[in-house]
Amino acid sequence: MQEMKSRYRIEGMDCASCALKVDKAARRVDGVSDVAVSVTAGTMTVTHSEGSDLAALERLVSGLGYGVTAIGSSAEAGSPSPSGAACHDDHDHPHDHEHGHEPGHDHGHDHGHDHGPISGPWWKSGKARLAGLSGLALAIAYGAGLLVPGIARGAFLLSLLVGLVPVARRALAAARAGTPFSIETLMVIAATGAVVIDATEEAAMVVFLFLVGELLEGIAATKARDSIGALSALVPKTALKETPSGLAETRADDLRPGDIILARPGDRIAADGEILSGESGIDESPVTGESVAVSRGPGAPVFAGTINGDGALRIRVTAPSSDNTIARVIRLVEEAQEKKAPTERFIDRFSRYYTPGVLAVGALVAILPPLVGGGDVAEWLYKGLAILLIGCPCALVISTPAAIAASLSAGARAGLLLKGGAVLEKLREIDTVAFDKTGTLTTGKPVVTDILAFGRDEAAVLSLTAALEAGSSHPLAKAILTRAEGLSLPAVEDNRAIGGKGLSGRIGGQAVFFGSLRAAEAMGTIPLEARSRIAALNGEGKTVSLLVVDGEVAGAIAFRDEPRPDAIVAVRELKAQGIRTLMLTGDNHLTAQAIGSQLGMEVRAELMPEDKQRIVSGLKADGRIVAKVGDGINDAPALAAADIGIAMGGGTDVALETADAAILKGHVGDVARLIRLSRATMANIRQNIAIALGLKAFFLVTTILGITGLWPAILADTGATVLVTINALRLLKPVR
Numbered sequence: 092m093q094e095m096k097s098r099y100r101i102e103g104m105d106c107a108s109c110a111l112k113v114d115k116a117a118r119r120v121d122g123v124s125d126v127a128v129s130v131t132a133g134t135m136t137v138t139h140s141e142g143s144d145l146a147a148l149e150r151l152v153s154g155l156g157y158g159v160t161a162i163g164s165s166a167e168a169g170s171p172s173p174s175g176a177a178c179h180d181d182h183d184h185p186h187d188h189e190h191g192h193e194p195g196h197d198h199g200h201d202h203g204h205d206h207g208p209i210s211g212p213w214w215k216s217g218k219a220r221l222a223g224l225s226g227l228a229l230a231i232a233y234g235a236g237l238l239v240p241g242i243a244r245g246a247f248l249l250s251l252l253v254g255l256v257p258v259a260r261r262a263l264a265a266a267r268a269g270t271p272f273s274i275e276t277l278m279v280i281a282a283t284g285a286v287v288i289d290a291t292e293e294a295a296m297v298v299f300l301f302l303v304g305e306l307l308e309g310i311a312a313t314k315a316r317d318s319i320g321a322l323s324a325l326v327p328k329t330a331l332k333e334t335p336s337g338l339a340e341t342r343a344d345d346l347r348p349g350d351i352i353l354a355r356p357g358d359r360i361a362a363d364g365e366i367l368s369g370e371s372g373i374d375e376s377p378v379t380g381e382s383v384a385v386s387r388g389p390g391a392p393v394f395a396g397t398i399n400g401d402g403a404l405r406i407r408v409t410a411p412s413s414d415n416t417i418a419r420v421i422r423l424v425e426e427a428q429e430k431k432a433p434t435e436r437f438i439d440r441f442s443r444y445y446t447p448g449v450l451a452v453g454a455l456v457a458i459l460p461p462l463v464g465g466g467d468v469a470e471w472l473y474k475g476l477a478i479l480l481i482g483c484p485c486a487l488v489i490s491t492p493a494a495i496a497a498s499l500s501a502g503a504r505a506g507l508l509l510k511g512g513a514v515l516e517k518l519r520e521i522d523t524v525a526f527d528k529t530g531t532l533t534t535g536k537p538v539v540t541d542i543l544a545f546g547r548d549e550a551a552v553l554s555l556t557a558a559l560e561a562g563s564s565h566p567l568a569k570a571i572l573t574r575a576e577g578l579s580l581p582a583v584e585d586n587r588a589i590g591g592k593g594l595s596g597r598i599g600g601q602a603v604f605f606g607s608l609r610a611a612e613a614m615g616t617i618p619l620e621a622r623s624r625i626a627a628l629n630g631e632g633k634t635v636s637l638l639v640v641d642g643e644v645a646g647a648i649a650f651r652d653e654p655r656p657d658a659i660v661a662v663r664e665l666k667a668q669g670i671r672t673l674m675l676t677g678d679n680h681l682t683a684q685a686i687g688s689q690l691g692m693e694v695r696a697e698l699m700p701e702d703k704q705r706i707v708s709g710l711k712a713d714g715r716i717v718a719k720v721g722d723g724i725n726d727a728p729a730l731a732a733a734d735i736g737i738a739m740g741g742g743t744d745v746a747l748e749t750a751d752a753a754i755l756k757g758h759v760g761d762v763a764r765l766i767r768l769s770r771a772t773m774a775n776i777r778q779n780i781a782i783a784l785g786l787k788a789f790f791l792v793t794t795i796l797g798i799t800g801l802w803p804a805i806l807a808d809t810g811a812t813v814l815v816t817i818n819a820l821r822l823l824k825p826v827r
Contacts, residue, residue, distance in 0.1 A: 094124065097145060099135045101128070102158030109157070111488070116151040116268035120144060129496070134162070155264045222302040225254035229299050236292075244291050251295040254302050255282050272446040274808070277479045284476040285801060288469045297480065297801045304809020325396035326417055330361035333405075343395075343412050350408040354399040363415040364406035366391050371402030420503055441487075449482025456795070473801070477794045480804040481787050486811035490779030493819035498772040505826040506755035507765055514751045517735055518769035520716045524665055524762060525707060525729070527721035528676035528686060531739050532759060533652040537566050539574040540633055541649035545621055552646030554578045556605050556638055559586060559594045567636070567650055593636065604639040605648075611637040617644050632685030651682070654690055661759035662690050668766065671715070675703045675729065703729035720754075720762055737762060768826050775822055779815040786811040 104110055110128040113135060117126045122143030127136045137148065149159045214223075228250035236243030255278075262275035278301055285294035332341040333351040343361040346352065351367065354360050360373075372384035375397045384400055387393060393406060395415035412418065457475025460466035495512040502509055509515050526532050542549040557575035560568035561583070583603075586596035593606015604614060608625065611617065617625075617637075621644055625635050633649040662672050673693035676683050680696045687694035695706060703719075707729045710717045719726065719733035722740070730736030736750030739757050754761040790807035793799040 093141055095139055095141055095143075097137050097139065098162040099137070099149075099152075100158075100160040100162055101133055101135050101152065102160070104128070104133055104157060110492075112155055112265045112268060112270045112273060113152055113157060115270045116155060117148055119151065119269050120148040123148065129492070151268055155268055156261055216306075218302070218306040221254065221257060222299070222306045225250070225299045225302050228253040229295050232292075232295065244289075247291045247295045248286065251282060251286070251291060251298055254295075254298040255279065258298065258301070272450065274483045274485055277446075277450070277483055281476040281479045281801065284472060288472055290473065290801065293801045297805045300802055300805045301809060304805065304813065307809070307813045325359065326412070326415065327359045327361045331355070346408050347411060348408055352406050352408060354393075354404040354406055356399060356401045356403060358399050360393050360395055360397050360399055360404075360406065362395050362406070362408045362412065363410040364393055364408045366393060367405040367407050369402050369404040371404055372400035374398040374400070420508065445484050445487075446482070449479060449484075453478040453482065470797075474794055474797070477799070477801050477804040478791065480801065481790050481794065481807045483808040485808060486783035486786070486815045487780065489812060490783050490815050490819075491776050493816050494772050494775040494779060494822060497819045497822035498768055498775075501823050501826050502765070502768055505761075505764070507761055507768065507826060508753040508755065509765070510751050514735060515769050515772055517716075518718070518752075518766050519773050521670060521718045521735060521766055523671045523673070523710055523715040523717045525673050525675050525703075525710070525717060525719045525733070526692075526759075527703075527726050527739075528674050528678055528683060529652060530722045531720055532658050532674060532690065533654050533686065535652060537570045537634070537650040537652050539570050539648055540651050540653070541628055541647075542574075543621070543624055543647040543649075545618065545644055545646055547645055549646070550578065552638055552648070554580055555598060555603055555640070555645070556648060558583045558598060559596055559603060559605050563594075567634075570650055571648065601641050606636055608635065608637060611639050611644060614639050615642040615644065621647065630681060630685075632679075632682030651685075654686060655757070655759055658759045659690055661763060662692050664760065664763045665766075666691075668763065670766070675706060675719075700726070700728050704732045707732045718762070719750075720759075721750075737765065764826055772822060775819060779818055782814050782818065783811050786814075 101113055104113060114126050114128045117123055117128075117135065117137055120139070120143060122140035123137055124140070125138040128134070135152075137145075139145070145161075149161075153159045229247075232243070232246035232250040235246040258275050259279050262273060262279050265271070265273040265275060278298065282294040282298055285291065285297070326343060328343055329340050330343050330346060331338045331353040332346065333353065338353060341352075346362045350362075352361060352364070354371075356371070366387055366389050368389055370386065370388040373387050373393060374384050375394060387404075392409075393404070394417070395410075395412070396417045410416075453475040455475075456478055457472045460471045461468045492512070495515055498515055499509055499512075509518075529535050542552055544552045553571070553575050557571050557578065558580040560571050561580060563569075581598050583596040583598055586594065588594055589604075589606065589610070591607075592610035593604060595602070595604045597603065604611070608617075625637075625647055628635050628647075628649045631651075633651045635647050635649045637644055638646040638648070665672050671693075673695060674683060674687050674690075675695050675698055677698050677700075678696055680694075683694045683696035695702075698706070703726065707717055707719055711732075711734065717733045718735040718737055719729045720737045720739060721730055722738065730738065730750045735752060738750040738753045740753055740755060752765060754765070786807050790799055790804055794804060
């Protein structure tokens with residue numbers, strides 16, 4: 092039976108405990124084979140058989156108090172969708188035909204729980220209202236107790252119930268959905284036990300602090316979620332569309348491929364497209380993170396959300412709003428957040444045994460001392476209840492996904508895309524980086540490097556050559572014309588191309604030819620000095636073409652695809668980190684060695700794609716952890732063979748789909764930035780784990796010694812969770 096993938100937006104998930112409850116509830120539905128939940132993205136992807144009862148799944152999840160919104164579904168066909176996502180947001184297939192309700196219906200509000208999303212001002216959220224109501228009830232109880240001491244216990248009991256009843260309902264729903272050992276369960280047991288031992292006032296304070304902690308978690312989680320979601324706000328809501336009656340303002344969501352839109356100077360471009368007319372500098376930083384404006388003209392691609400400079404552009408739309416580059420980036424990051432890193436999977440497994448273990452330890456602390464040592468029952472029961480609160484695994488479980496989600500978001504905003512936490516974690520281990528040459532280490536476009544003149548000046552050689560090449564779209568012609576900008580070009584008569592040889596024409600009554608060395612030799616003798624200088628240029632890996640005027644060699648022009656401006660510094664930086672670098676290229680040995688010596692790296696040349704794959708596999712067999720960096724097309728076998736494949740691109744589908752990571756700017760230096768981001772993330776995760784376990788250990792000891800009680804114990808949980816989340820949010824700073 093064909094498997095399907097359905098995605099949902101889950102509103103109100105603010106911690107790892109929430110994600111675990113949603114995960115377990117979804118897995119209880121018949122036909123569901125896998126579930127991936129991301130707290131920070133607020134999403135869930137469910138892999139299920141075609142006939143699964145998704146309505147039951149939504150009821151189970153919404154019964155926990157979360158809002159459920161169907162995003163889309165797709166068949167598992169093993170090939171990429173047009174968006175390139177492994178798990179699609181296919182807006183053409185809403186779920187309403189499967190389970191007969193509005194896909195956007197928020198079920199969570201039907202149950203009266205406080206798990207609503209924190210959108211808008213935090214103080215208007217359901218969590219804030221519940222925490223405020225609990226705090227107000229606690230203050231009233233405290234005041235009533237001062238005025239009428241005899242009703243103090245009853246007043247505190249009522250204030251306790253204000254906060255505890257919603258928590259108890261969530262605990263019951265979680266238990267029914269397969270999560271009996273939730274933080275809500277621990278809270279209910281601890282509060283109930285405190286009432287039994289006549290610590291009602293403290294129990295009310297603990298519940299209030301718990302609700303405040305949940306509110307703080309929600310605020311922190313919302314900030315992390317908004318860091319990537321804010322990208323969607325970069326795309327304007329409207330566009331100026333060409334219609335038979337003239338320009339009309341149209342919703343950007345209504346644009347379709349083939350529509351023509353106008354981007355005025357200073358406008359944000361409303362859709363991915365291709366420039367039909369006009370030239371302008373475009374700020375592409377929202378997509379690539381590149382702060383320098385890029386000049387674009389007719390035929391060039393443009394991306395939604397980028398900022399048009401000082402020229403008006405007519406643009407043909409090439410993708411709908413649901414599949415533009417920013418939408419794909421957001422979708423890629425959200426799906427990446429659902430893919431757990433090895434550390435995160437280990438902590439998840441650990442927490443499954445940890446919470447029941449905490450319950451057992453709490454029970455032993457409460458029972459054994461009175462039974463064995465004759466300790467005071469109330470005192471040790473109190474300590475056992477405090478241990479239940481200390482032992483909640485929320486801070487520990489969120490320590491990894493919070494850091495990874497923040498890093499994925501920060502990377503995306505800097506033009507560094509990673510497909511999941513496992514990729515981010517693996518990058519720190521890289522000790523060898525294998526680069527493609529053309530388009531990766533080099534610009535991919537030939538430039539004029541040398542002009543030789545024999546019997547005339549260089550400007551004359553360049554102007555004659557440029558006159559012959561005028562109007563050509565050949566890469567070498569473009570390089571010559573770029574170099575000749577500003578020169579006055581003479582008129583050419585009888586200009587024609589000679590197949591496989593070059594170009595010829597008449598300029599000022601003289602027969603002029605520009606082409607290969609072999610063709611020039613057939614037209615006349617090449618002086619020994621010219622041959623020597625041409626041979627030297629060939630030895631540097633440069634392509635040399637000759638200019639012949641009336642049968643005599645008048646000059647020569649050398650070309651080469653030069654290294655990217657940042658390549659030398661980038662390779663040096665990788666070496667400084669102890670990382671071995673090498674170039675794998677299909678280019679000839681002379682050119683490859685020339686570029687390699689300029690960059691200071693090992694070179695393997697004249698390779699077929701399968702040769703690159705074999706070399707990468709060989710490096711891995713020798714125990715190296717290999718990253719392969721390429722353009723994502725002819726390097727596909729080697730990218731797949733490497734431990735981490737990194738595609739260089741500019742927001743294209745290939746850059747987003749082919750490899751494990753993509754560098755949208757096309758800067759070689761971003762390879763080192765990816766590795767630094769990975770190492771910073773893993774350091775942050777270690778700090779988070781130390782914070783979570785350190786606080787718990789401290790309060791465990793102080794509780795056993797009788798120094799601290801129930802309300803400091805809840806701080807060990809909610810306080811640690813908030814600290815861990817805030818620490819993880821430090822990774823949202825711009826990637827350096």
